[in-house]
Amino acid sequence: MPARRIAGTVAGHVLAAIGVAIAVATLAFIAVQAAPGDVAFRIAEARYGERISLQTVDRARQATGLDQPIIVQYGRWVGSAMTGQLGRSMVSGRQVATEVWRSFQTTLSIAVVGVSLALVASLAIGFAAGMRRDGLVDRIFLVVSAVLSSVPSFLLGIILITIFAIGLRWLPAAGNNRPGYFILPACTLALALLPDLSRVARNAVVRTMQDFYPTYGRIKGQSWLRIVFAHALRPTLVPVIAYFGPLVAHTIGGLVVIDVLFNLDGLGTRLIDSVLAADIPMAMGAGLLIGISVVVVNGIADIAVQVLDPRLFNAQPRP
Amino acid sequence: MTAPSLDEGAVTRRSRPPLAIVLFGFLPLAAMLLLALLGPLLLTVDPNRQALSAASAPPSAAYRLGADNLGRSIAARVIAGARVSLGIAVAGVIASLVTGLALGFLAAFHAGWIRQVVMRLSDVIIACPGLLFVILISGLLGGGIGPILFGLWMSQWPGFARLTAATTARELATDHVEAARLLGFGRGYIFRAHVLPAITPYLTSLGALTVGANVLTISSVGFLGLGLRPPDAEWGAMIAGTMTFFRTSPHMVLAPAAAILICTLSATLIGEYYSARR
Numbered sequence: 001m002p003a004r005r006i007a008g009t010v011a012g013h014v015l016a017a018i019g020v021a022i023a024v025a026t027l028a029f030i031a032v033q034a035a036p037g038d039v040a041f042r043i044a045e046a047r048y049g050e051r052i053s054l055q056t057v058d059r060a061r062q063a064t065g066l067d068q069p070i071i072v073q074y075g076r077w078v079g080s081a082m083t084g085q086l087g088r089s090m091v092s093g094r095q096v097a098t099e100v101w102r103s104f105q106t107t108l109s110i111a112v113v114g115v116s117l118a119l120v121a122s123l124a125i126g127f128a129a130g131m132r133r134d135g136l137v138d139r140i141f142l143v144v145s146a147v148l149s150s151v152p153s154f155l156l157g158i159i160l161i162t163i164f165a166i167g168l169r170w171l172p173a174a175g176n177n178r179p180g181y182f183i184l185p186a187c188t189l190a191l192a193l194l195p196d197l198s199r200v201a202r203n204a205v206v207r208t209m210q211d212f213y214p215t216y217g218r219i220k221g222q223s224w225l226r227i228v229f230a231h232a233l234r235p236t237l238v239p240v241i242a243y244f245g246p247l248v249a250h251t252i253g254g255l256v257v258i259d260v261l262f263n264l265d266g267l268g269t270r271l272i273d274s275v276l277a278a279d280i281p282m283a284m285g286a287g288l289l290i291g292i293s294v295v296v297v298n299g300i301a302d303i304a305v306q307v308l309d310p311r312l313f314n315a316q317p318r319p
Numbered sequence: 320m321t322a323p324s325l326d327e328g329a330v331t332r333r334s335r336p337p338l339a340i341v342l343f344g345f346l347p348l349a350a351m352l353l354l355a356l357l358g359p360l361l362l363t364v365d366p367n368r369q370a371l372s373a374a375s376a377p378p379s380a381a382y383r384l385g386a387d388n389l390g391r392s393i394a395a396r397v398i399a400g401a402r403v404s405l406g407i408a409v410a411g412v413i414a415s416l417v418t419g420l421a422l423g424f425l426a427a428f429h430a431g432w433i434r435q436v437v438m439r440l441s442d443v444i445i446a447c448p449g450l451l452f453v454i455l456i457s458g459l460l461g462g463g464i465g466p467i468l469f470g471l472w473m474s475q476w477p478g479f480a481r482l483t484a485a486t487t488a489r490e491l492a493t494d495h496v497e498a499a500r501l502l503g504f505g506r507g508y509i510f511r512a513h514v515l516p517a518i519t520p521y522l523t524s525l526g527a528l529t530v531g532a533n534v535l536t537i538s539s540v541g542f543l544g545l546g547l548r549p550p551d552a553e554w555g556a557m558i559a560g561t562m563t564f565f566r567t568s569p570h571m572v573l574a575p576a577a578a579i580l581i582c583t584l585s586a587t588l589i590g591e592y593y594s595a596r597r
Contacts, residue, residue, distance in 0.1 A: 031459055146591075150583035152535050152555065154542045155576050158562045166566055253450030257539050271451075272543075276458050294446075 006303055013299030017292055024291030025081070025284040028271075029074055032280050040066045042278035046091045060090075077284060086288070087281040089274075096285040100270060104289055107255060107266035109182045114189030115251065118197050121190065122240065126201025127228055133206050141202065149195035153254050157188040157261045173262070185262045192254045193247060197240065204239040208232045238309045244301035248294050336592055344588035347581045352409075355401040366395040367550045378570060385570040387561055393574045396552035400575060403546075403553050405582060407464060408533035411471035412526050418472070419479020420522070424514070426480065427487035428506065437484070441477030449474040450536055457545045464547070467540055471533055482525055486518040520593055528590030531583040538579050554579050 032039060040061035044052050047060065061067050068076075080087060086096040129141035164184060165173035172178040208214070209232070217227040256268030267286055274282035336345070354361070369389045378385040384393040426434040453470035460466035490496060496513050504512075540546045541555030549556065554575040561571035 031455060034459070146587060147580070147584060150531065150535070150580050150587060151576075152538050152542070152579055154539065154555070155558065155572075155579075158558070158565060158572065162565050249446070249448040252448040253454075253539075256451060256454060257542065260543055272454060272458060275455055 006306065009303055009306065010299070013295060013302065017295035017299070020295045021288050021291045022078070024287045025077075026074075028275065028283040028287035029077070029280060032275060032278050032283055033070060039278045039280070043090045046277035046279065073280075077281065081284075081288070086285040089279055089282045091274075091277050091279045091282070096281045099282065100267070100285040100289055103265055103267045103270040103286070104293075106182075106264055107259075107268070110185045110189060110258065110264075110266065111251060111255065113182060113186035115193065115247070117186060117190035118193040119240070121194060122198035122201040123233075123236070125194075125198040126205045126236065126240075127232075129198075130202040130205025131209060131224070131228075133209070138202070141198070145195040145199055148191070152257075153188060153192035154257050154261050156191045157184070157258060160184050160188055160191075161261075181262075181264075185258045185264065188258055188261070189251065189254055193250065196250070197243065197247065200243045201236065201240050204236040205232070207239075208235050211235075234308055238305055241301050241304045241308065245298050248297045252290060252294070340588055340592045344585045344592060346585075348585040348589065351401055351578070351582050351585075352405060354398055355405045358398050358402045361398060362395050364392045364395045366391060366399040366552045368392075377568065384574045385568070387557070387571045388564055388568075391550075393557075393571060396557055397554070397574050397578050399552040400554040400557060401578065401582075403464070403551075404534050404537050404579075405530075407468055407471070407537055408530050408582075411468055411475065411533050412529050414468070414472045415475035415479050415529070416522065416526055418476040419481075420483050422476070423480040423483025424487055424510065426484040427491060434484070437480055441481050444474060444477045445481075447474065449532075450539060453536055453540055454543060454545060457540055462545050462548060467537060467546060471536065475529060475533075478525060478529070479522065482521055483518060486521050487514050490514050490517040524590050524593035526590075527586050527593065531586030531590065534579060534582045534586070538575075 038057070041052075041057050043066070044057045044060040048056060066073070077087065086100070088094065089096055089099065092099075125141060129135075129138040132138060161173045161184060164171050171184050172181050173184070213231055214227050217231060222230075252268070255266060256272060258264070259266040259268040267290055271283060271286040271290065273279075274286060369391055370386070384397065387393055387396070422437050426437040452474045453467060456470035456473070457463075457466040460469070490513060491509075493513075496509055499509050499513060537546065537553070538555030538558070541553040541557075542559045544556065544559065546556055547553045549560075557575040558572050561568075565572045
């Protein structure tokens, strides 16, 4: 029975993914078109530099199909995207799919390492603080997390770079061609996500500890470690995983800043650069991939929550 | 369960905030706001004036917070940046608050299609990453104060609208509002006398939290180089411009960083104080 439910959930998420992907790519298209100034002019500027003649602009306009009506341009893109063709960059002429895919790998490695670090650290901190509500650890945690959440992520990154790349020379400071390049960006991301995520974890632990079974475990003579790992971890994970929806939005914003700070060609830089250069196919390609990632993460979180707490299946029928 | 007594509510309403909140919340934020408002009067030096002989000077009597790598007074630039950051942050919250209050109230009073439109629209906007939204808008519209403000307003009014709609709907369902309605009082009166006082703590909390978040967002946009045009001072841009000197002259980075931290932390503390109190 749960397998069928999960299959249904997956199908729902796949449909949602297609919808969101199209919506995001459309927004990227509208964003580029709605910006003040001639798109062809910006393309020509990005291609050939600041000093360009009107003939150059017209040539760029024809070469990129920008002389067609907007509806035709949009329809063409959707049509080819359906068959897996994302087209070529209007600026560099390279395949959008290859370029975006390369950026995606950079972003994915940073995001996976960063979010995993944040998750593990949040659970550890959450248990340390939440097991004794209003205890010393809890109070220190609340103060530190309030301060940490008030520090902009780029400043965290600058501090990490100064210590580990410039001071100790352990890790590369920028670029993504040296081994271990993703460690500092991932740590920056983890630190940026930590205050919110650990607070969710701490509140979840507080709620779990109010249930009777931790007390029951103590009465039976179980150690705190056993209670945490055998009983309390699973119900605590449910709100933490459910928080991945807002978390992923936060992550995307943070990754843009991290891309710029560490000079990486991740999806964030890719999206911003292409929108600024009016490179429509590239912007739509990057938007498409970001939209799909958001939906995939939400879908995985949704299924994980249902697996972790099967009661949620029966409690609320899915709309 | 014992019946909640009326006195208890009255006492919490009138109780003054604890010392910690005053010391680390209201005072610092008030000081920064004052600094921003009085900015031009306090400035004795032009924040953009370069004195290359004083480049990277550490804090001294002439330069209270030192000078940056181009010999500009960091104190003057931090004050000038306060006008930008706090100005946009507060203006963004006021704009979002007014829009959200109006639309949320409409949605609560008209349960039909207006409510559907407002709610679905806010669902979509809330799902978007706010920072990315502001970055893209200010990038597309060419930087400056206007686009950032527009981006903040676009991404934040739904939060206020949803909060207003939810709390207003709850208040409208109470007996005393029902009584007022039966007595023939109009919507305007009910809104002023019953709904607004009831939902104010919620909105204060969200408003303060949003001011803090906005200061962070504005500094991130400035850091990316999409905010004000140089040489105008903005905290995030100041950090971006001097971060390569962090090891040799940390004061250039730490002064604007401290300003960001003070504003965000104090606003967050105020917001959480009100959200815990309601």
